[in-house]
Amino acid sequence: xxxxxxxxxxxxxxxxxxxxxxxxxxxxxxxxxxxxxxxxxxxxxxxxxxxxxxxxxxxxxxxxxxxxxxxxxxxxxxxxxxxxxxxxxxxxxxxxxxxxxxxxxxxxxxxxxxxxxxxxxxxxxxxxxxxxxxxxxxxxxxxxxxxxxxxxxxxxxxxxxxxxxxxxxxxxxxxxxxxxxxxxxxxxxxxxxxxxxxxxxxxxxxxxxxxxxxxxxxxxxxxxxxxxxxxxxxxxxxxxxxxxxxxxxxxxxxxxxxxxxxxxxxxxxxxxxxxxxxxxxxxxxxxxxxxxxxxxxxxxxxxxxxxxxxxxxxxxxxxxxxxxxxxxxxxxxxxxxxxxxxxxxxxxxxxxxxxxxxxxxxxxxxxxxxxxxxxxxxxxxxxxxxxxxxxxxxxxxxxxxxxxxxxxxxxxxxxxxxxxxxxxxxxxxxxxxxxxxxxxxxxxxxxxxxxxxxxxxxxxxxxxxxxxxxxxxxxxxxxxxxxxxxxxxxxxxxxxxxxxxxxxxxxxxxxxxxxxxxxxxxxxxxxxxxxxxxxxxxxxxxxxxxxxxxxxxxxxxxxxxxxxxxxxxxxxxxxxxxxxxxxxxxxxxxxxxxxxxxxxxxxxxxxxxxxxxxxxxxxxxxxxxxxxxxxxxxxxxxxxxxxxxxxxxxxxxxxxxxxxxxxxxxxxxxxxxxxxxxxxxxxxxxxxxxxxxxxxxxxxxxxxxxxxxxxxxxxxxxxxxxxxxxxxxxxxxxxxxxxxxxxxxxxxxxx
Numbered sequence: 150x151x152x153x154x155x156x157x158x159x160x161x162x163x164x165x166x167x168x169x170x171x172x173x174x175x176x177x178x179x180x181x182x183x184x185x186x187x188x189x190x191x192x193x194x195x196x197x198x199x200x201x202x203x204x205x206x207x208x209x210x211x212x213x214x215x216x217x218x219x220x221x222x223x224x225x226x227x228x229x230x231x232x233x234x235x236x237x238x239x240x241x242x243x244x245x246x247x248x249x250x251x252x253x254x255x256x257x258x259x260x261x262x263x264x265x266x267x268x269x270x271x272x273x274x275x276x277x278x279x280x281x282x283x284x285x286x287x288x289x290x291x292x293x294x295x296x297x298x299x300x301x302x303x304x305x306x307x308x309x310x311x312x313x314x315x316x317x318x319x320x321x322x323x324x325x326x327x328x329x330x331x332x333x334x335x336x337x338x339x340x341x342x343x344x345x346x347x348x349x350x351x352x353x354x355x356x357x358x359x360x361x362x363x364x365x366x367x368x369x370x371x372x373x374x375x376x377x378x379x380x381x382x383x384x385x386x387x388x389x390x391x392x393x394x395x396x397x398x399x400x401x402x403x404x405x406x407x408x409x410x411x412x413x414x415x416x417x418x419x420x421x422x423x424x425x426x427x428x429x430x431x432x433x434x435x436x437x438x439x440x441x442x443x444x445x446x447x448x449x450x451x452x453x454x455x456x457x458x459x460x461x462x463x464x465x466x467x468x469x470x471x472x473x474x475x476x477x478x479x480x481x482x483x484x485x486x487x488x489x490x491x492x493x494x495x496x497x498x499x500x501x502x503x504x505x506x507x508x509x510x511x512x513x514x515x516x517x518x519x520x521x522x523x524x525x526x527x528x529x530x531x532x533x534x535x536x537x538x539x540x541x542x543x544x545x546x547x548x549x550x551x552x553x554x555x556x557x558x559x560x561x562x563x564x565x566x567x568x569x570x571x572x573x574x575x576x577x578x579x580x581x582x583x584x585x586x587x588x589x590x591x592x593x594x595x596x597x598x599x600x601x602x603x604x605x606x607x608x609x610x611x612x613x614x615x616x617x618x619x620x621x622x623x624x625x626x627x628x629x630x631x632x633x634x635x636x637x638x639x640x641x642x643x644x645x646x647x648x649x650x651x652x653x654x655x656x657x658x659x660x661x662x663x664x665x666x667x668x669x670x671x672x673x674x675x676x677x678x679x680x681x682x683x684x685x686x687x688x689x690x691x692x693x694x695x696x697x698x699x700x701x702x703x704x705x706x707x708x709x710x711x712x713x714x715x716x717x718x719x720x721x722x723x724x725x726x727x728x729x730x731x732x733x734x735x736x737x738x739x740x741x742x743x744x745x746x747x748x749x750x751x752x753x754x755x756x757x758x759x760x761x762x763x764x765x766x767x768x769x770x771x772x773x774x775x776x777x778x779x780x781x782x783x784x785x786x787x788x789x790x791x792x793x794x795x796x797x798x799x800x801x802x803x804x805x806x807x808x809x810x811x812x813x814x815x816x817x818x819x820x821x822x823x824x825x826x827x828x829x830x831x832x833x834x835x836x837x838x839x840x841x842x843x844x845x846x847x848x849x850x851x852x853x854x855x856x857x858x859x860x861x862x863x864x865x866x867x868x869x870x871x872x873x874x875x876x877x878x879x880x881x882x883x884x885x886x887x888x889x890x891x892x893x894x895x896x897x898x899x900x
Contacts, residue, residue, distance in 0.1 A: 161174070161177065161178040161181055162178075164177070164178070165178055165196075165197075165200075169200040170200060170201065172201060172204055172206070172207070175193070175197040175200075175201070175207065176206070178193060178197075179193055179194070179197075179210070187214065187218050190214065191211070191214070191215070194207065194210070194211040194214075198211065202241075202242050203242045205243060205246055205249075208239045208242075208243055208249065209248065209249065209252075211235065211239075212232075212235060212236060212239060212249070212252055212253075213252070215228075215231070215232045215235055216232065216252065216256060219231075219232050224260055224261070229260060232256065233253075233256075233257075236249070236252070236253040236256070240253070240276075244276045245276065245277070247273075247277055247281045247284050247285070250269075250273040250276070250277065250285065251284060251285070251288065253269060254266060254269060254270060254273065254285065254288050254289075254292075255288060257269055258288065258291060258292045258295070261295065261297075263292065263295070263297075263298055263302075266292055267292065267293075267302070267306075270285065270288075270289045270292070273285055279313075282313060283313075283314075286310050286313060286314070289306060289310070290306070290307070290310065292306075293306045293307070300324075300327075303324060304324060304325065304330065307320070307321045307324055308321070318337065318338070319355070321337070322334045322337060322338055325337070326367070334367060335364065335367055335368055335385075338360065338363070338364050338367075339364060339385050361389040361392065361393060361396075361400075362389075362393075362396060362399065362400075364385065364389070365385070365386050365389055365399075365400055365403040365404075366403060368382045368385060368386065368403070368407055382404075382407055383404060383407075386400055386403055386404040386407070387404070390427075397424070397427065397428045397429075397430075397433045398424070398428055398430075398432060398433030398434070398435070398436035398437050399433075399436060401420065401421070401423070401424030401427070401428070401433075401437050402424070402436055402437055402440040404420050404424075405417045405418075405420040405421050405424065405437075405440065405441075405444065406440070408420060409444060414448060417444065418441075418444075421437060421440070421441040421444065424437040425437055425438065425441070425495050425498075425499075426498070428499055428502075429499060429502040429503045430499070430503065431496065431499060431500070433499075434495070434496055434499045438492060438495070438496075441488065442485070442488060442489070445481065445484060445485045445488060446485065448481060449478065449481045449482065449485065452477075452478055452481060453478065493517055494514070494517050497510055497513055497514045497517065498514075501514070504542060505535050505536070506535070506536050506537055506540045506541045506542055507541075507542045507543065508536060508541050508542060508543030508544060508545050508547060508548060509542075509543045511528075511532035511535075511536065511548060512547060512548065512551060514528055514532070515528045515529055515532070515551060515555075522559070525555060526555075529548065529551070529552040529555070532548050533548055533549070533552070536548065538575060538576065538577045538578050538582075539578055541578070544582060545575075545577065545578075545582065546572065546575075546577060546582040546583070546585050546586050549568060549569070549571075549572035549575070549586060550572075550585070550586065550589045552568050553565040553566075553568040553569050553572075553589070553590075553593065554593075556568065557593055557596075562593075562597060565593060566590070569586060569589070569590040569593070572586045572590075573586055573587065573590075573631075574631075576629045576630060576631075577630050578630075579630070580630045580633045580634060580636075580637050581637065581639060582630075583630045583631065583634055583637075584610070584634060584637040584639040584640045585639065587606060587607070587610040587634070587640055587643075588639060588640065588643045590606055591603040591606045591607055591643060591647070594606065595647075600651050603647060603651075604647055604648070604651060604652065607640065607643060607644035607647055608644070610634060610635075610637075610640045610644070611634075611635050611640055611641060611644055611663075612635060613635045614631070614632055614635065618632070619632065635667075636667055636669050637669075638669050638671065641660070641663075641664050641667075641669060642674070644660055645657065645660045645661060645664070645674075645677075648660050649681060654685050657681065658682075661674070661678040661681070661694075665678075665697060665701075668701070670698075670701070671706075672698065672702055672706050672707065672709055672710055675694060675695070675697070675698035675701075675702075675710055676698075676709065676710065676713055678691075678694050679691040679692075679694045679695055679698075679713070679714075679717075682694065683717070688721055691717070692714070692717075692718060695710060695713070695714035695717075695718075696714075698710040698714075699711060699714065699736075699737075699740070703740075704740055704741060704742060704745070705745070707740065708741070708745065711737045711740070711741070711749070712748070712752075714733070714737075715730075715733060715734065715737060715749075715752060716752075718730055718733060719752075719756050719760075723759075723760050724760035724761070727756075727760060727761055730756060731753075734749065734752075734753040734756070737749050738750070738753070743778060744778060746773075747773070750769060750770070750772070750773035751773070753769050754766045754769040754770055754773070757769055835868045839868075839873065
């Protein structure tokens with residue numbers, strides 16, 4: 150009875166009967182029955198769809214209400230059969246409507262009707278244009294990912310989807326790996342990475358390098374499954390090595406692991422060796438070496454287990470026959486020991502490949518072959534051919550020196566001299582490098598008592614190139630360091646040392662004079678030359694060298710020359726050449742800045758005290774206190790006052806007064822005033838002493854200068870009276886006032 154129309158339905162019934170093909174009439178009828186039972190509404194929908202079978206709005210509303218009615222019911226309920234039948238009837242006319250297909254397919258997926266849903270998906274894909282397939286594939290993939298769906302079915306569906314959307318490759322490969330289809334996963338990933346026409350772009354955010362590493366990891370981890378597929382695994386990994394050199398260590402290790410898992414141990418060992426000889430970073434070397442060592446240790450352990458009858462056939466694969474073979478355990482142990490012994494040499498090769506011009510690494514390599522003379526010689530030869538002095542990191546001359554010392558240690562002096570001779574022809578970056586080669590050569594000759602040969606080498610090194618050689622070098626436009634060697638201080642210093650030890654006085658003087666003429670002498674060379682002449686009693690000649698030195702150098706380099714010159718001259722002549730000594734002191738003081746002039750004034754005054762007149766010495770002190778900085782005046786005044794004591798206290802008082810007015814620092818001024826006040830008090834000049842204490846109080850502080858106030862208090866107790874003592878206390882209280890008040894009182898007193 151519920152399905153029959155009620156009185157309120159008569160207007161709508163009359164309208165739909167009068168115009169059954171009018172969609173709005175049916176929709177108004179359904180809207181009026183919004184609260185009616187579902188079965189009554191379904192009957193209205195059926196009548197409407199018989200009249201308008203091609204209406205999308207009616208079918209969509211009908212199917213949506215059928216879905217809502219069936220959703221809370223169990224899958225076995227007949228309502229689902231009616232629902233599916235309604236969808237099939239709808240698709241007879243709505244097969245071009247993707248939304249109807251989506252509703253149907255989502256319902257079948259929820260019902261877990263996998264076979265029917267898969268076939269319906271196929272029908273939908275055939276019915277809809279390709280431009281609308283993107284709305285169906287997510288539902289299709291969700292269907293095949295349900296539990297219980299065979300992996301074969303999922304793989305086939307994903308394979309079809311890959312044709313529609315190639316960017317789905319990563320998910321497809323993940324599915325292949327999950328289903329243990331290693332060969333297909335590797336083939337597809339390798340094909341995508343090797344396709345230069347259409348470079349593969351990861352939608353997961355992975356870089357091309359990460360995808361290559363994933364590929365190499367798969368082929369290495371599942372070598373047994375992939376080896377029979379015809380895929381050239383070695384070519385794949387080597388291609389990755391060429392494309393990603395920063396991952397060489399990991400890729401070489403993966404390739405060796407691939408062969409090791411297949412049981413091809415010799416081939417795996419060859420790959421490890423190739424990797425160690427190909428990488429150029431310590432990081433990659435560490436990865437490969439560690440894997441290589443672990444590989445050898447695992448082989449040894451497997452061999453020991455095999456000898457005990459504990460071989461695991463599942464892990465040994467094709468190498469089992471070797472493990473069960475003869476007893477070569479000692480050979481494996483020796484191989485491991487040799488590998489670890491070779492490690493420093495292999496690492497050194499890596500660092501040299503990183504920078505073949507690294508001098509220190511070549512030197513270390515040569516030391517690694519200390520017990521192998523022929524190999525060590527070939528190493529030095531290779532190093533000298535490889536290292537470009539202009540690009541060298543380090544000091545390239547050390548290779549030549551080490552090479553020559555190696556021959557020298559074996560008493561092959563002719564070969565060592567030949568090495569040094571070739572080294573002197575090399576165009577080093579720095580003249581000092583070439584100079585060191587010559588000096589090392591001469592030292593080698595000295596060690597073997599070839600003194601004349603050593604001197605000859607130094608003469609040859611310091612010889613100035615001829616005019617023709619200079620013109621030829623200027624024409625070439627690239628002046629070698631050999632053209633500048635004759636001005637190298639290092640060579641000349643070694644030469645002059647040899648002449649002093651082995652040559653004559655005249656030959657040594659000639660060498661020193663040539664150094665001065667070339668203007669390459671240093672202040673130390675000047676001092677050494679003068680000292681050499683003094684040792685051989687050429688005193689005036691030594692003073693001439695000092696004269697040349699003070700003219701050649703400026704301050705501060707000339708400081709030591711002046712100090713030595715003045716000391717030696719005064720010691721030599723004493724009071725016999727005072728005028729000349731005074732001229733020297735005046736010239737030295739004139740060249741020296743005020744910050745450094747104090748020692749010269751003191752030395753000058755000391756000379757006048759010892760050999761001249763006291764008045765002249767005091768005059769020097771008087772000049773000194775005006776020339777030196779304020780911070781050094783106090784010490785000069787102390788010496789000045791001590792020297793003036795012999796002239797009487799009247800002269801000393803003048804110096805004290807001059808010092809007080811000289812603007813000394815407060816601490817020096819207070820000390821000076823207190824000493825003078827003590828002297829005045831001892832001579833009975835009480836008023837003068839009190840004035841000094843009063844003057845000094847302006848610079849004294851209660852906390853930091855408690856000693857001053859104590860001395861003034863004792864002075865007043867001993868020599869003063871009530872009035873003077875009260876005056877002292879008043880001044881003390883004034884000093885304790887704030888600074889602003891003190892300044893005001895001070896101004897008032899001055900006024």
